[in-house]
Amino acid sequence: MAKEExxxxxxxxxxxxxxxxxxxxxxxxxxxxxxAQGLGYNFTLQEWKEVTSVNVEELQCKVSEIPGI
Structure with a gap:
């Protein structure tokens, strides 16, 4: 379910x-x-990290600029 969200x-x-x-x-x-949760997307921080396999804290870009997303 988290992947779909x-x-x-x-x-x-x-x-x-x-x-x-x-x-x-x-x-x-x-x-x-x-x-995201406030907008009706049902996933947790841990699920987001698992689905994206990205450690955002290490990136120097905006979330929407993450490669492959």
Whole structure:
């Protein structure tokens, strides 16, 4: 279920500039997940990390710029 939710979120963010900007405003991954949950996307921080296999804290880019997403 988490994989589908993460995929749904990234597809929506790619198609919706306002959503993408809202998510990119998150100062950290914890806030990002909280924003996503508030928008109806049902996954936890741990599930997000497992699905994306990315340690966002190490990246120097916005969440929507993560390669392969």
């Amino acid at each position: 993460v995929t749904r979120l990234f597809r929506a963010a790619q198609a919706n500039l306002s959503l993408r900007e809202n998510l990119n405003s998150a100062p950290n991954i914890e806030t990002f997940v909280q924003l």
